[in-house]
Amino acid sequence: MKRAITVAKGDGIGPEIMDATLKIILAAGAEIEPEFIDIGEKIYLAGNSAGIEPKSWESLRRTKVFLKAPITTPQGGGFKSLNVTTRKALGLYANVRPCVSYDPFIKNKHPEMDLVIVRENEEDCYAGIEHQQTPEVVQCLKLISRPGCEKIVRYAFEYAVRNKRKKVTCFTKDNIMKMTDGLFHKVFDEIGEEYPSIEKEHWIIDIGMAKMADTPEIFDVIVMPNLYGDIASDVAAQIAGSVGLAGSSNIGEECSMFEAIHGSAPKRAGQNVANPSGLLLGAILMLQHIDQNEVATNVHNAWLKTIEDGVGTYDIKRDGGSVSTSEFADEVIKRLGQKPTKLKAVDYTGAPSQKPMKYQDTGKAIKRELNGADVFICAKIAADDLGKKLESLAGEDLKLSMISNRGAKVYPNGLPETFCTDHWRCRFLVKNGSPAKHSVIRDLLGRIEEADLEWIKLEGLYKFDGERAYSLGQGE
Ligand code: NAD
Numbered sequence: 001m002k003r004a005i006t007v008a009k010g011d012g013i014g015p016e017i018m019d020a021t022l023k024i025i026l027a028a029g030a031e032i033e034p035e036f037i038d039i040g041e042k043i044y045l046a047g048n049s050a051g052i053e054p055k056s057w058e059s060l061r062r063t064k065v066f067l068k069a070p071i072t073t074p075q076g077g078g079f080k081s082l083n084v085t086t087r088k089a090l091g092l093y094a095n096v097r098p099c100v101s102y103d104p105f106i107k108n109k110h111p112e113m114d115l116v117i118v119r120e121n122e123e124d125c126y127a128g129i130e131h132q133q134t135p136e137v138v139q140c141l142k143l144i145s146r147p148g149c150e151k152i153v154r155y156a157f158e159y160a161v162r163n164k165r166k167k168v169t170c171f172t173k174d175n176i177m178k179m180t181d182g183l184f185h186k187v188f189d190e191i192g193e194e195y196p197s198i199e200k201e202h203w204i205i206d207i208g209m210a211k212m213a214d215t216p217e218i219f220d221v222i223v224m225p226n227l228y229g230d231i232a233s234d235v236a237a238q239i240a241g242s243v244g245l246a247g248s249s250n251i252g253e254e255c256s257m258f259e260a261i262h263g264s265a266p267k268r269a270g271q272n273v274a275n276p277s278g279l280l281l282g283a284i285l286m287l288q289h290i291d292q293n294e295v296a297t298n299v300h301n302a303w304l305k306t307i308e309d310g311v312g313t314y315d316i317k318r319d320g321g322s323v324s325t326s327e328f329a330d331e332v333i334k335r336l337g338q339k340p341t342k343l344k345a346v347d348y349t350g351a352p353s354q355k356p357m358k359y360q361d362t363g364k365a366i367k368r369e370l371n372g373a374d375v376f377i378c379a380k381i382a383a384d385d386l387g388k389k390l391e392s393l394a395g396e397d398l399k400l401s402m403i404s405n406r407g408a409k410v411y412p413n414g415l416p417e418t419f420c421t422d423h424w425r426c427r428f429l430v431k432n433g434s435p436a437k438h439s440v441i442r443d444l445l446g447r448i449e450e451a452d453l454e455w456i457k458l459e460g461l462y463k464f465d466g467e468r469a470y471s472l473g474q475g476e
Pocket of ligand 1: 013017069070071072073074083098244259261262263264265267273274275276277278315445
């Protein structure tokens with residue numbers, strides 16, 4: 001039986017590269033039944049700011065597999081990124097980007113490079129929770145959850161096993177963000193123990209990314225939080241030869257989306273010149289996902305042979321002799337059944353099928369105790385003056401432990417050199433060490449307000465199972 005998939009031809013060069021991609025995979029015997037939906041510019045300009053209609057969601061939720069060509073996001077006007085909307089709405093938590101060198105046929109400086117970036121796709125700074133808190137300070141909340149870490153880290157290890165990869169590397173910045181990135185690293189270590197046959201390592205993201213740009217061949221699978229993954233995957237695709245050659249998958253517990261990583265290149269639209277390779281490589285990931293591994297192997301090897309034979313569109317044949325989009329598709333089709341002889345041939349047959357990975361909530365009970373609060377205050381004031389005022393407002397149950405400004409401790413015993421904004425984090429802790437009641441904090445806020453100070457935000461300070469569950473201020 002043919003597998004129903006939802007297909008969007010997108011905008012700009014989208015329809016041309018999608019037609020080429022479908023022509024190739026259907027010629028190779030892909031057992032698919034495409035359901036076409038309209039997304040992108042036409043829908044945005046018809047007044048739907050999300051760029052997708054309700055009936056299209058119905059198709060996506062039914063087929064659960066989405067092959068998507070790039071779309072044009074109109075500039076300004078409050079249009080939402082359809083990619084972000086789709087990833088979040090369908091819970092596509094894993095963004096997988098293989099970045100491979102095709103040297104010497106597509107020149108690059110890293111002929112041995114063959115790595116896969118597994119990027120967390122739903123949380124981190126991309127939760128999009130931002131606020132202006134004071135006239136001088138805006139904030140973006142970086143949310144990292146244990147379920148989010150467990151899902152992506154387990155996906156990375158399962159991907160490594162299924163694709164016969166040897167090593168999984170984790171990139172974080174947990175020397176600075178000890179709680180958020182620290183959780184990601186901790187979960188990596190915990191889940192890694194379940195995969196004894198896979199080599200594991202962790203790099204601090206800055207030196208890790210520098211190393212990846214310099215010697216990418218030492219990496220295999222790299223897993224990381226959302227923001228780092230966004231940046232690292234473009235760096236990796238670019239140093240592999242071109243962002244125009246990379247495909248990616250976005251995997252969820254129920255649904256998945258496959259695409260090229262480039263955009264709709266409007267200036268090249270309608271000329272039959274665009275390179276369909278990125279979308280084709282996305283479609284090959286889709287064929288593996290729906291267990292059509294033989295077709296995936298055949299198409300991928302034919303594409304490698306085409307590249308090896310020196311056939312290419314304008315973007316990779318800069319010295320002339322390029323073919324059109326449709327001619328490139330015909331050249332790949334001509335080579336179906338052939339394998340590359342110099343580039344490494346692929347073989348996905350026999351790969352275990354990608355069983356849907358459901359997050360298992362362990363439901364472990366954790367004892368949580370309120371230990372105090374960080375009260376954020378907006379004021380143009382000297383640190384010592386604010387400190388003295390707040391000391392007098394702390395009350396019987398709480399003590400002012402410190403004040404920091406953008407994380408640096410400024411009271412007590414701050415340095416006059418520390419630059420201060422109008423955004424103060426004032427830490428109150430319980431005096432006797434026993435858990436505080438919420439009413440103690442509420443009363444404190446009342447006293448602060450009566451003293452004509454403006455509190456703008458409150459963070460409870462907790463102990464989880466007796467352990468401090470908040471970071472110390474710099475210098476605290
Ligand atoms: P782009 O990736 O569309 O194009 C950048 C350059 O790369 C272009 O000059 C083009 O000549 C070249 N190029 C890209 N893909 C190519 C291909 N397949 N073959 C040959 N050359 C190719 O980036 P952009 O110009 O910044 O963005 C154009 C539009 O695409 C914007 O509206 C943007 O929002 C959108 N976009 C969509 C997606 C997506 O849908 N996944 C991703 C990125 C950008």
